[in-house]
Amino acid sequence: MISVAIAGSTGSIGTQTIDVVAANPENYNVVALATGTRLDDLVRQAELLRPGVVAIGDQTKVDELRRRVPNGTAVIDGPEAMAQIAETADVTVNGVVGFAGLPVTLACLNAGKRLALANKESLIAAGPVVQKARATPGAELVPVDSEHAAIHQCLRANNNPDRVDSIQLSASGGPFRGMNRDELRSVTIEQALAHPTWSMGPKITIDSSTLMNKGLEVIEAFELFGTPAGLDGVGVELDQIEVVVHPQSIVHSMVTYSDGSTIAQLSEPDMKLPIAYALAFPDRYPAAFGRINWGEVKRLDFEPPDYEAFPCLSLAFEAGRAGGTAPAWLSAANEVAVDAFLHSRLGWADISSVISSTMDRYDNQPADSLESVLAADRAARATTTKIVEQR
């Protein structure tokens, strides 16, 4: 029996993780749940799953949570509570959104456990700090992001990392694929939230519409597969990671080898599949969450991304190349800009220009400690907030 802790249990990744565990109760059980603010949902999940511990980020709700959880479920509180749940299970699924997921990522790896990582922002912002934590004996990072789960699988088609030529990261293109800069000036929140192939939380859905999600994923792929300490240690450079727009979201990513052969991973666009992969690896989850009906797949299209219409993608490549705390700045600036857009304080096209103005003020610091990453996150947020206010 594999015990599972879920951070961000009320969100899109969190609830789908519960579905995956519930579909296979002989092999998996949920022992801990943590979330940010949604108390009623957390209580319902605790009644259903009877975990040993739960935690809620909003400390004003802790007393009510204590009154309402079922007998046998303990509530842990305080600023470390979220991280503590990551030490309780064999596997922690980190489905927290944004930089707030960093304590979970670090606590799980530092405890020498498996981290099923959906929260890409923690790896992007704090890459070198997370790499150190990954060196903890027993620690293991298995990506949940569908593209990185695909690459993780494609890399297992060959046992010589020196023969990897390049990685092709799939992008659906989002809801605005094919639109030019002029057409993009007037898009609305509702249009940006209507993703054509994936159903996800609001922040990542907006990131998908600007292609910042793909830019963040390039840096995520570099952290996972590029660095010598990387999960699969293939040592690719950032510019060996190519973005390929593939609107059907069936091919989740590819690896091309030195002989020109490309290995791809294909499945239905359903996040339960990479979640199940991360829980079961190196085994395979025994049941399928949807199968491709090959008789119905008429075509698979591929095209290059439009860097001019979607400047966030270039901003991410630039931050990845700059290294240091530039990815932390980029990710923090993006969180602030997306939040402002979702609260109608910015237009969609302003997201990239606000991030670009923030990156112009980046102070070129190394990301050599947790303190430096936290300081970078604070500085970038303050800078972007000011830029948004001045608009």
Ligand SMILES: NC(=O)c1ccc[n+]([C@@H]2O[C@H](COP(=O)([O-])OP(=O)(O)OC[C@H]3O[C@@H](n4cnc5c(N)ncnc54)[C@H](OP(=O)(O)O)[C@@H]3O)[C@@H](O)[C@H]2O)c1
């Ligand atoms: N959704 C997908 O299909 C998908 C695919 C690939 C990668 N990802 C990545 O997975 C992560 C989660 O995405 P999502 O779409 O599941 O987001 P989501 O639906 O918005 O859920 C986010 C979860 O994080 C919790 N949370 C937010 N702020 C928190 C804080 N300060 N402290 C503690 N918990 C906090 C939320 O709790 P409350 O709502 O209770 O406040 C919620 O449970 C993101 O990094 C995203 O990029 C998602």
